[in-house]
Amino acid sequence: MSIQYPKALFFMFFILSLQVSAQSFDLLEVKTLPPHPRILLLAQAESGIKKSIQDDSTWKGIHELILQESRKMLTHPPVERVMNGRRLLSMSRESLRRIFFLSYSWRMTRDSLFLKKAEVELRSIAGFTDWNPSHFLDVAEMTTAAAIGYDWLFPDLSAEVKALVKNAILKKGIEPSLKAENNAWLQSANNWNQVCNAGMAYGALAIYEDEPILAKAIITRSIKSVPVSMSAYAPDGAYPEGYGYWDYGTTFNILLIDALEKIFKSDFGLSKQTGFLESAAYMENMSGPIGKSFNYSDVSDAAEVHPPMFWLAKKQNKLSLLFEEKKYLQDKWLVRNRILPALIIWGEGIPIDKIEAPKELMWVGKGPTPVALMRTSWVNTNALFVGIKGGMPSSNHSHMDAGSFVMDANNERWAMDLGMQDYNSLESKGIALWDFKQTGQRWDVLRYNNYYHNTITLNNELQLVDGFAPITNFTDKPSFLSASIDLSQIYRNAALTVKRGIAIVDRRFVMIRDELISADTATTYRWVMLTPANVKLGKNGTAELSQHGKKLQLKAFGDAGITIKTWNTEPVHDYDAPNPGVTRVGFEVRIPKGSKRSFTVLLIPENDAANKGIENLQLKDWSSR
Numbered sequence: 001m002s003i004q005y006p007k008a009l010f011f012m013f014f015i016l017s018l019q020v021s022a023q024s025f026d027l028l029e030v031k032t033l034p035p036h037p038r039i040l041l042l043a044q045a046e047s048g049i050k051k052s053i054q055d056d057s058t059w060k061g062i063h064e065l066i067l068q069e070s071r072k073m074l075t076h077p078p079v080e081r082v083m084n085g086r087r088l089l090s091m092s093r094e095s096l097r098r099i100f101f102l103s104y105s106w107r108m109t110r111d112s113l114f115l116k117k118a119e120v121e122l123r124s125i126a127g128f129t130d131w132n133p134s135h136f137l138d139v140a141e142m143t144t145a146a147a148i149g150y151d152w153l154f155p156d157l158s159a160e161v162k163a164l165v166k167n168a169i170l171k172k173g174i175e176p177s178l179k180a181e182n183n184a185w186l187q188s189a190n191n192w193n194q195v196c197n198a199g200m201a202y203g204a205l206a207i208y209e210d211e212p213i214l215a216k217a218i219i220t221r222s223i224k225s226v227p228v229s230m231s232a233y234a235p236d237g238a239y240p241e242g243y244g245y246w247d248y249g250t251t252f253n254i255l256l257i258d259a260l261e262k263i264f265k266s267d268f269g270l271s272k273q274t275g276f277l278e279s280a281a282y283m284e285n286m287s288g289p290i291g292k293s294f295n296y297s298d299v300s301d302a303a304e305v306h307p308p309m310f311w312l313a314k315k316q317n318k319l320s321l322l323f324e325e326k327k328y329l330q331d332k333w334l335v336r337n338r339i340l341p342a343l344i345i346w347g348e349g350i351p352i353d354k355i356e357a358p359k360e361l362m363w364v365g366k367g368p369t370p371v372a373l374m375r376t377s378w379v380n381t382n383a384l385f386v387g388i389k390g391g392m393p394s395s396n397h398s399h400m401d402a403g404s405f406v407m408d409a410n411n412e413r414w415a416m417d418l419g420m421q422d423y424n425s426l427e428s429k430g431i432a433l434w435d436f437k438q439t440g441q442r443w444d445v446l447r448y449n450n451y452y453h454n455t456i457t458l459n460n461e462l463q464l465v466d467g468f469a470p471i472t473n474f475t476d477k478p479s480f481l482s483a484s485i486d487l488s489q490i491y492r493n494a495a496l497t498v499k500r501g502i503a504i505v506d507r508r509f510v511m512i513r514d515e516l517i518s519a520d521t522a523t524t525y526r527w528v529m530l531t532p533a534n535v536k537l538g539k540n541g542t543a544e545l546s547q548h549g550k551k552l553q554l555k556a557f558g559d560a561g562i563t564i565k566t567w568n569t570e571p572v573h574d575y576d577a578p579n580p581g582v583t584r585v586g587f588e589v590r591i592p593k594g595s596k597r598s599f600t601v602l603l604i605p606e607n608d609a610a611n612k613g614i615e616n617l618q619l620k621d622w623s624s625r
């Protein structure tokens with residue numbers, strides 16, 4: 001029996017449907033959907049996957065890895081409703097991993113052990129009191145898990161489990177999303193919108209026959225709402241929330257798009273949103289030759305495989321976008337990826353041995369968090385790699401890190417970012433972590449303020465959260481890859497203008513140049529770089545960095561005398577995470593009021609030498625170098 005909804009909800013559903021009537025396909029015309037299974041991998045579509053596995057040893061290896069992990073799951077007790085602080089998210093994600101793996105294994109092998117274990121997991125989550133709607137990501141991922149299990153196993157599930165799961169999807173997934181206190185994400189331009197809309201649409205697609213009016217409204221709502229978050233990719237694909245959150249948001253965005261395409265033969269224009277397809281190039285360039293990402297914002301530096309990249313590469317018919325992904329297809333940690341079966345689905349037919357390196361050595365993206373990414377080679381792990389960012393501290397998940405950079409050379413990371421701290425470790429101590437105001441407690445956390453990033457600090461003050469630092473210029477000549485950022489708004493309380501440029505010169509060394517004009521009071525300028533290397537201080541603005549038997553020279557030049565010094569990264573508060581083995585190296589200079597000053601730092605691998613006089617090259621002349 002269908003549930004009865006108030007007239008107000010029917011009116012909302014009707015209006016939402018009308019708002020997408022101009023799209024290429026109208027859900028109001030849909031009478032029936034394909035039979036189960038219909039989400040992501042249609043009925044009888046297993047044959048294409050099996051051919052890929054037969055034709056390519058890499059796909060066969062990943063397939064076997066899923067089966068092996070599914071067999072291990074057979075002995076695990078079912079997932080329980082265990083909260084971590086205010087989140088159920090870790091349980092939702094493990095449920096998605098288990099149910100996705102087990103459902104895939106059942107469809108590919110017809111081994112009843114996988115079906116029975118999937119039923120156990122589905123029964124368990126259906127029995128939870130709720131899926132924690134106060135943190136709706138938890139609901140979204142749990143609904144995705146339940147929907148995939150319900151849909152993929154539908155022909156073989158017991159009637160009892162079907163009824164339990166269908167009711168759970170409706171009562172614990174979709175219905176809570178209709179309440180205003182749970183659905184602020186509908187208007188959010190971040191990953192929450194992408195994940196939650198995908199989860200709700202999957203739930204609606206799974207139970208479509210039983211609740212067609214509600215299901216159409218939920219799917220229509222997702223089609224209307226998700227472009228709000230997809231606007232973040234504009235204009236050219238740089239994702240404001242960084243490496244890890246690109247994977248999170250884009251994965252669920254493509255889960256949604258792919259399901260719509262396969263069921264309705266249309267994605268309603270979603271893949272044509274400005275910058276969305278182009279973001280694949282952003283993601284490929286965001287990791288360096290040593291397998292570490294440019295981990296600005298709330299992200300770790302671990303690089304790993306990203307299943308949506310395979311969908312994007314196919315969409316653009318550009319296999320070189322998968323050059324970095326190819327590195328991680330043999331990784332034993334692949335089994336931690338909860339949507340690993342989607343990797344095989346999206347990678348179907350892609351010949352791994354045909355993936356070649358990109359030709360471009362530089363990528364620049366604008367938008368809310370502009371970035372420039374440059375390297376001397378894609379195939380040499382000893383290559384130089386630099387990433388630098390602008391943006392604003394007030395954007396979602398941001399740190400006070402405008403102007404910050406990372407740098408790799410000789411198979412080592414020399415300039416690093418501390419990355420994120422576990423949210424619950426801070427929230428459990430009462431830290432208002434999501435207060436992005438200038439006086440917000442977020443900026444008291446060591447890893448989040450500018451004192452512990454590879455950027456400038458003026459007068460020992462925090463960066464201004466309402467400022468914005470754009471990339472103003474770049475050069476993509478292989479002999480002089482460079483980008484310049486205007487940091488003036490970020491530091492407007494302490495200086496009239498502040499500009500920073502970074503370059504890879506002659507494929508041999510890195511140059512960072514700052515040019516500033518102080519305000520009507522004297523300014524203390526501090527230059528800092530975080531490094532995992534040992535630091536040996538030298539004379540005349542020099543230091544030698546060493547790690548794993550390799551060396552890097554740091555040479556600083558400026559309009560005033562420079563003495564290199566170091567600072568520690570020990571926790572300031574009891575809630576700060578430790579940062580063992582990390583040193584801040586840099587210098588401080590007092591700049592008189594109303595003065596123009598410039599400072600250049602060279603990072604020179606091993607015993608190489610920089611071009612004589614290069615430190616005097618002004619930013620305005622970089623474009624003609």
